[in-house]
Amino acid sequence: xxxxxxARDEQVGGLNSQEIGFxxxxxxxxxxxxxxxxxxxxxxxxxxxxxxxxxxxFVLDASK
Amino acid sequence: xxxxxxxxxxxxxxxxFSQSPAVYAQSCQMPDGTQKEISCNVYLDQLYSACAAPDExxxxxxxxxxxxxxxxRPLMGCFExxxxxxxxxxxxxxxxxxxxxxxxxxxxxxxxxxxxxxxxEVPDDRVxxxxxxxxxEYALVAYVLQTNxxxxxxxxxxxxxxxxxxxxxxENLRLIHTAYTAIRAQFPExxxxxxxxxxxxxxxxxxxAEYGNNFDRVMAMAGRVDLPLDxxxxxxxxxxxxFDHVGDVSRYExxxxxxxxxxxxxxxxxxxxxxxxxxLLAAVGLPRYS
Numbered sequence: 162x163x164x165x166x167x168a169r170d171e172q173v174g175g176l177n178s179q180e181i182g183f184x185x186x187x188x189x190x191x192x193x194x195x196x197x198x199x200x201x202x203x204x205x206x207x208x209x210x211x212x213x214x215x216x217x218x219f220v221l222d223a224s225k
Numbered sequence: 226x227x228x229x230x231x232x233x234x235x236x237x238x239x240x241x242f243s244q245s246p247a248v249y250a251q252s253c254q255m256p257d258g259t260q261k262e263i264s265c266n267v268y269l270d271q272l273y274s275a276c277a278a279p280d281e282x283x284x285x286x287x288x289x290x291x292x293x294x295x296x297x298r299p300l301m302g303c304f305e306x307x308x309x310x311x312x313x314x315x316x317x318x319x320x321x322x323x324x325x326x327x328x329x330x331x332x333x334x335x336x337x338x339x340x341x342x343x344x345x346e347v348p349d350d351r352v353x354x355x356x357x358x359x360x361x362e363y364a365l366v367a368y369v370l371q372t373n374x375x376x377x378x379x380x381x382x383x384x385x386x387x388x389x390x391x392x393x394x395x396e397n398l399r400l401i402h403t404a405y406t407a408i409r410a411q412f413p414e415x416x417x418x419x420x421x422x423x424x425x426x427x428x429x430x431x432x433x434a435e436y437g438n439n440f441d442r443v444m445a446m447a448g449r450v451d452l453p454l455d456x457x458x459x460x461x462x463x464x465x466x467x468f469d470h471v472g473d474v475s476r477y478e479x480x481x482x483x484x485x486x487x488x489x490x491x492x493x494x495x496x497x498x499x500x501x502x503x504x505l506l507a508a509v510g511l512p513r514y515s
Binding site for chain 1: 339341359360363364418420426433438441442443444445446447
């Protein structure tokens with residue numbers, strides 16, 4: 162099973178809905194990150210500690 | 226002069242890596258499959274410094290100095306008369322990695338249940354700390370050497386091709402897989418998570434496409450399955466295109482910040498992969514834990 166954590170539809174910073182839809186159709190579990198976008202067009206989370214917390218949870222709580 | 230530059234860069238890399246805090250694990254996977262208690266980055270430096278000729282590197286198995294494997298530096302978007310953009314970058318170096326070179330470093334909590342294999346963004350990775358370094362308190366984090374961060378800033382090249390970009394991507398994926406294989410062998414009971422940001426996110430998805438899903442979880446941060454070639458072409462000439470929800474080029478803006486980021490645009494070389502989406506989808510059906 163593919164557990165994927167990614168932003169969706171956020172400029173450069175995430176898979177688009179079509180890509181996510183394909184993956185989910187194939188059985189992947191895609192969790193939307195909802196990151197924020199920086200000046201370079203990246204979707205990043207460093208401005209918000211809650212994103213770091215979510216990453217920690219995603220990494221450590223998997224397959225339990 | 227060239228040798229001096231190389232040595233300076235290697236020294237700089239060593240200083241950067243040596244300043245990283247809390248190195249609990251320094252076991253490096255050697256090409257013959259054995260483990261040595263040595264920093265993998267020090268190991269890389271040793272391979273370079275063992276040879277007097279700047280264009281040679283010590284073969285990890287025989288110890289003999291052999292010519293470096295020099296890929297032509299590709300830049301996606303450098304087409305025809307636009308190639309002056311590529312050559313304007315102050316530093317572009319031929320890739321210098323032997324075919325059997327494996328290099329990554331492990332930091333963090335050695336007894337943790339989880340290993341995070343992290344793929345950084347552009348060579349000047351300014352934000353990686355924010356993404357993953359905090360995880361070192363909870364997990365063992367493997368920072369994988371990537372081709373375009375191995376030796377930046379030596380020479381510039383203008384003969385970059387799309388095919389070269391694909392070769393470099395394949396080499397990056399091989400390095401990732403080498404790191405994964407070594408980590409899986411060394412820590413068979415640990416969970417392994419693959420995480421990449423930006424260029425690293427493209428490589429993350431590329432790995433899934435080419436090698437399948439070997440991981441318990443995957444994070445793709447600020448990257449996607451593929452880039453429209455038009456995006457890359459325009460990016461190289463100074464236009465920063467953004468994506469709409471279907472992944473097409475929708476709009477662009479040219480700002481000071483955008484111009485600033487152009488010097489990092491080489492990371493786009495690794496992004497373009499024909500049929501990446503279909504191969505990624507096929508890979509999803511090949512999980513490690515099914």
